[in-house]
Amino acid sequence: MNTNVFRPIKRGIAWGVTLALSVGGVRAADREAAARSGRDAVLSEIRARCAGGGGPKVNYRLFPLPPGAVRPTGWLNDWARAAAEGITGHLDERADVFKHGYGGYHFDAQGVKANGTGWPLEQCAYWLDGLVRLAYILNDPALIAKARSRLDPVVDGVNGGGESFVYWQPRDILVAEMDKANGLFNNWAHSHMGRALVAYYQATGEKRILDALVKVYRDYPLPEFQAGFYPVNGMVNLDPMLDTYMMSGDEAILANALGAIRRPNFQKIVDQWNGGEISHGHTVIFYENVRVPALMYPWTGDRRLLDATLMVLDWAERLHGLPMGLVSGEEYLAGIGATRNVETCNVAAGPWTFHWMLRVTGEGGWADRIEKVFFNAGPAPIARDFQTMSYYQCPNRLSMSMPVDRPKNPSQEMGDSYSFTPIGHPVLCCVGNCNRIIPNYIIGMWMAMADGGFAATQYGPCSMRGTVADGVAVEIGCETAFPFQDEIRFVVRPEREATFPIGFRIPRWCRDPSLDVNGQAVESKPDDMGIAKIHRSWRSGDRITLRLPMHVEITRGTETPYPQDKYFRKRSLSALTEIHNPFACVTRGPLLFALPIADGGPNEPVKDAVFSYAIDPATARDAKVVRAPMPAHWSWELDAPIRLEVPAVRFDWQPTELQPLPAEPVAAGKPAAITLVPYGCTKFRVSMFPVAAE
Ligand SMILES: [Zn+2]
Incomplete structure (x- = not known):
């Protein structure tokens, strides 16, 4: 030494x-x-x-590109520049x-x-x-x-x-x-x-x-x-x-x-996870540890390793999944509910695990999950000017005092978990981690394919520059306002005419994708990994248009009790061992929609905002899409370029700490129409809606 x-x-x-x-x-x-x-x-x-x-014994199909190979443009560049400044x-x-x-x-x-x-x-x-x-x-x-x-x-x-x-x-x-x-x-x-x-x-x-x-x-x-x-x-x-x-x-x-994974203790844990023997714990550690067995799957060919990770991810999603694409974590996994929280550390840690799963499996569904987190949970805890941020976000943030900020441990007694400040909270993990959200998304927008070309894996406006397997440099521009629009336009510029494949991830939520090259329709059916490939000779200026039509979807669920862990004992809601409050969420493509509570800044909700609405899952699907032009500069303003007009029911609702949502479907109320905006544009909102009785 x-x-x-x-x-x-x-x-x-x-x-x-x-x-x-x-x-x-x-x-x-x-x-x-x-x-x-x-x-x-x-x-x-x-x-x-x-x-x-x-x-590896099991070949990777997709390889990440180095930082700098993909550059953001359009709205994504505005947001990345805001982070830099x-x-x-x-x-x-x-x-x-x-x-x-x-x-x-x-x-x-x-x-x-x-x-x-x-x-x-x-x-x-x-x-x-x-x-x-x-x-x-x-x-x-x-x-x-x-x-x-x-x-x-x-x-x-x-x-x-x-x-x-x-x-x-x-x-x-x-x-x-x-x-x-x-x-x-x-x-x-x-x-x-x-x-x-x-x-x-x-x-x-x-x-x-x-x-x-x-x-x-x-x-x-x-x-x-x-x-x-x-x-x-x-x-x-x-x-x-x-x-x-x-x-x-x-x-x-x-x-x-x-050598490390051959240890008996490691193998025992893999068996336990595969057998469904899984215990609760801290959510940041969950997102970090859960990927460990899967990381070694390609290098061993041992399918148990991949299955162990998949089993635990699925377990967590079922018991703790929130609609912005991550599992809850009030430090510890915290069940499902309108006032359960996502710690900002997990907005970075979750997608990093999904990115590794995409690398290990080549399965495009992992990028669906990354987009869901990035477009929804990504902007929510960060101020529109990227100058302040918060430690927690939750589906229904109604005011500065609902949800109530409850000190749960000595470190949290020092500060508020919801207020936006220059460092977010006296415990500085989240303000450190929020810087990883945007760059890791951008780096993953394109990946190199094992067969020599590149695949567009996560969408948004950008340009990519790389070298295809036989040494030809190529630039591919991607012009779009995705996810606020359904259409994505690419221009391919190889330094000389060259033959190579370009792949396009087809999201699982998209039922009728279409692809054309220079105006001619081409096959858009994805392979078993969710990637549609065009293999041909490319000339500079060739244009590709990908359309991913989106549909309004309503998902339903019920709030669940907190895990009975002593960690939560100071939160009064955690004393309830029976919670079945029904809720409904509205999504369109990768975007979660919310009823916005207007604000003058991330700590300034307007007074007397009306948010007492329930939605009927059967009729809410008929939502009308209202569009506005993309703004000249993107900052996740409430004045969103896409909105949904949704039929709803207005009723008398007084949410409390112990009863964040009504216990039963709402039977009495007045028909109304509400306008929803992307969750990521809101600082105060309802996104887990009370359910109206049919
Ligand atoms: Zn944190």
Whole structure:
């Protein structure tokens, strides 16, 4: 053990200044050309590894592209720029955790240990992971300089003799037996920095970053896995480890991963999950841990591993699924209800798991789930100008006091879980994690296909640039206001005429898709993975139009009691062991719709808003679609480009903490019509509606 590798950087050095000059000194075009060739090389390396010796036993069908290969345009670019100019680009100016985190020295903040490890490692790494991805996606010099100034000390620290991504300290601090105070936690937080460094390498192709990843992950101390979703667990390092293996081919890394899952304890957990023996726990840990067995499925060919993950995801969705596409989490899995919450950390963690499931299985349905989260749960906890955010969101946020913010543990007593503030909450996980939501979506919009072309996997306005398998560079522009419109128009620009396949994910909610090339209809029937492929010779300027007609759908369900976990005992609603309140939700394509309660900002609902409506599932399906032009600048305003006019019933409704929805279908009321907007545009709303009696 070399104890001299921990070389603290002096506090007070102006982060980023020198690097900003050197990065700024390189012409933007040169920097972009270097990054582009780096990205192409990284992707070729991964493809070669997976196709040749040392590849997986079950082949991947889809490979993610490096940050920067897909650039947002249109409304998505407006939102990504708001992040760059808001929280993502300036979080270090708002809290010490982000100012000093990953500096390599101790500082005062909540949850910091004497050796400088602890909570800020996790919180700051979330931010850095989002920051480095967005920086290269937008090719933004200031963001790139800031990300490099934070990540380079870690890379250099490891290459200079360090052993981990936790301030490049000796790896003993990752082992619970060696660092009793914090070994488990450090190991978990380490995985988040591992992901940030994987993205940094993929975006730049700089070998020194890969060297650091290989050095740390080849004999990384993976801990014993655990069946329940508490406490945190360092096995989640498997995802950056597998990426590092695919990029480097260093066999010690794969051997390390395979060794960890051969342990009897791991195999026992896989059997338990497959047998439906699953216990409740913390939702962030659930989303992180649940993917672990599936990650190893391609490398073992052992179908039990994939099935274990699928079993637990399905279990959670059934018992805790909320209409914005995620399971509830008031720290812990919290059942189904109009005032149950989604922690903003899970708006990042959930789609990251679904993205890995898309990679592992090639099944397009996972991208359906990512879109549902991104377009609904994504914008809800973030202010329209991206300057403030909140820790929780819930289906029915009616006012500043409903749902009631109930302190449940000492850390939450310090702050409010629903108010929008520059850091969201004194516990800084969510304000770190909210920066990952947009870049991870953009990176996943296109993926490389195993047979050489590219697939459009998640929709929205963007442009993609990559190299098809035989070395021809191609750019594909995608012009659309999806999901606010049904039509998506692509222009293909290969550098010379070339033959390759382009795939298009057909969402499961779409019953009658259509595809045409230069005005001629082509086959739009998806394959067994939900992808429709066009394989032909492409010339620059070829146009493809994809139409994904959307229909209004009504889903019904009933609220459920909280899991009887002592964690919830301070919430009065959790004392009820019987809850069957019926509800109905309105969706169209990937969008969840809500009755908006107008606001003057995310903490300013209008007074006396009327929201006392029930909907009849049989008639609500006849909703009328009302369209308005897309605004010149997109900010998720209530004045939405698509609205639904829905028949409803007005009735006397006084929701309370213990009775968030009526216990029975509403029999008495006056017919009315209500206008719904996308859930993501609202800050106060009803999206789990009382049900009208037929
Ligand atoms: Zn959080």
